[in-house]
Amino acid sequence: MQEESEESIGGGDKLFQAVNDSGNTTIFANRELLNIDHIPDENRIVGRDEHIQELANEVGPAVTGAPPNSVILYGKTGSGKSLVAKHVMGRARSEAQRRDTRLATVTVDCAQAKGEADTIQTIADGINTPESGVKVPTRGISTNEYYNRLWNILDQEYDAALITLDEVDQLSDDNVLMLLSRAREAGKIDVSIGIISISNKVNFRDQMTERVKSSLGHNEFIFDPYDGEQLRQILENRSDAFKEGVLNSGVIPKTAALAAQRHGDARKAIRLLRHAGDYAKNNDIGEVKEIHLELAQEQAEGERLKELIAGLPPHSKYVLYALANLTAKTETNRAWFRTTLIYDIYKKVCDAVGTDHLSTDTIRSLLGELAFLEVTESNQEHGGMGKGTYKEHRLLWEPSVVFKMDPNPAQVDIDQ
Numbered sequence: 001m002q003e004e005s006e007e008s009i010g011g012g013d014k015l016f017q018a019v020n021d022s023g024n025t026t027i028f029a030n031r032e033l034l035n036i037d038h039i040p041d042e043n044r045i046v047g048r049d050e051h052i053q054e055l056a057n058e059v060g061p062a063v064t065g066a067p068p069n070s071v072i073l074y075g076k077t078g079s080g081k082s083l084v085a086k087h088v089m090g091r092a093r094s095e096a097q098r099r100d101t102r103l104a105t106v107t108v109d110c111a112q113a114k115g116e117a118d119t120i121q122t123i124a125d126g127i128n129t130p131e132s133g134v135k136v137p138t139r140g141i142s143t144n145e146y147y148n149r150l151w152n153i154l155d156q157e158y159d160a161a162l163i164t165l166d167e168v169d170q171l172s173d174d175n176v177l178m179l180l181s182r183a184r185e186a187g188k189i190d191v192s193i194g195i196i197s198i199s200n201k202v203n204f205r206d207q208m209t210e211r212v213k214s215s216l217g218h219n220e221f222i223f224d225p226y227d228g229e230q231l232r233q234i235l236e237n238r239s240d241a242f243k244e245g246v247l248n249s250g251v252i253p254k255t256a257a258l259a260a261q262r263h264g265d266a267r268k269a270i271r272l273l274r275h276a277g278d279y280a281k282n283n284d285i286g287e288v289k290e291i292h293l294e295l296a297q298e299q300a301e302g303e304r305l306k307e308l309i310a311g312l313p314p315h316s317k318y319v320l321y322a323l324a325n326l327t328a329k330t331e332t333n334r335a336w337f338r339t340t341l342i343y344d345i346y347k348k349v350c351d352a353v354g355t356d357h358l359s360t361d362t363i364r365s366l367l368g369e370l371a372f373l374e375v376t377e378s379n380q381e382h383g384g385m386g387k388g389t390y391k392e393h394r395l396l397w398e399p400s401v402v403f404k405m406d407p408n409p410a411q412v413d414i415d416q
């Protein structure tokens with residue numbers, strides 16, 4: 001008989017004792033509700049009724065096989081654009097079915113697609129049916145042939161199509177928009193296509209050529225960031241993620257208030273609540289309290305920042321500490337600093353950790369890498385007549401998160 005090891009209790013492994021049979025824990029009843037990819041039910045979508053109705057009005061004709069309008073959805077991240085598009089497409093599919101219309105719906109994440117052929121392949125594969133007899137291989141055929149196969153599938157299998165292009169500003173080629181939106185006009189297919197384009201680059205429209213603008217359509221909806229009350233409802237609707245009595249009553253209002261003040265992003269608000277739950281779980285605290293929120297957030301963000309800069313040389317961290325020391329001294333946490341000043345403080349940080357300084361040029365390039373990773377932001381300033389140009393940088397993370405990466409972060413006196 002096998003002896004029960006230290007790690008095994010009651011037939012189970014102690015390592016996983018906090019996880020019950022349904023994958024949940026003493027804190028969570030259904031942690032899945034706080035997952036970023038989780039799509040809430042219709043009655044859990046908060047504050048977007050108007051957008052849902054407006055979008056349905058534009059693409060609605062497709063449920064009868066008539067030509068839908070194309071639409072652009074704009075707004076900052078986490079404002080519900082993809083959610084609303086998915087929701088309306090889902091309901092359009094059911095309604096089309098009820099009316100015996102063959103409606104194709106598909107979503108492409110343009111940030112993932114690698115060029116024109118890949119985008120068309122994803123669309124064709126997404127709506128293909130076993131009955132079409134058309135093969136859509138992932139490689140080995142020309143871009144043109146992908147289009148032909150897409151037209152074949154659409155013509156044989158469908159009466160109308162709704163194609164969502166998420167992160168449309170990442171499309172490497174305007175052709176996709178042009179050809180999809182004009183396919184019927186150009187006599188390629190007999191099926192009407194409506195394109196729902198989604199972008200979180202609010203100035204994207206200004207960068208578009210006239211050609212693209214007219215392909216995307218002129219109907220635009222702006223999604224504003226959520227306010228505190230909307231975020232509170234979004235979170236409240238997911239409070240059943242937690243076991244009964246675990247979540248203190250002030251936690252959701254505080255999470256919503258913090259998120260509204262910082263960004264109005266529903267995804268980040270949900271993540272913050274999940275982090276608080278994880279913090280309570282990992283520290284064996286039987287309940288989630290308001291005081292856990294900031295701690296949980298800082299700890300989780302600190303880990304994320306650490307991962308982000310893990311591939312960079314150690315001096316990137318010292319540069320980051322220099323910027324965090326400077327930023328922590330300002331009121332808004334949004335101040336810009338010149339490279340020369342950051343370099344001075346960086347030298348103090350090096351002294352504090354007992355290491356030699358690198359050259360200004362190296363620090364300049366490390367700042368470039370940090371900006372590339374969106375840990376910091378850089379901009380070119382003009383110093384005025386005869387003074388030339390210089391670069392300024394600012395931290396995009398809270399200084400407290402930066403200091404949280406280390407048990408002994410280098411905090412230096414910047415006034416000396």
Ligand SMILES: Nc1ncnc2c1ncn2[C@@H]1O[C@H](COP(=O)(O)OP(=O)(O)OP(=O)(O)O)[C@@H](O)[C@H]1O
Pocket residue numbers: 035036037038039040044045046047048075076077078079080081082083084199200234266267270
């Ligand atoms: N109105 C809402 N009601 C309930 N949950 C929401 C709402 N808006 C957003 N969420 C939640 O936040 C997640 C992110 O929203 P969504 O993906 O729609 O944002 P987005 O505006 O498309 O942002 P991004 O540009 O980053 O893709 C959703 O999956 C959903 O879980």
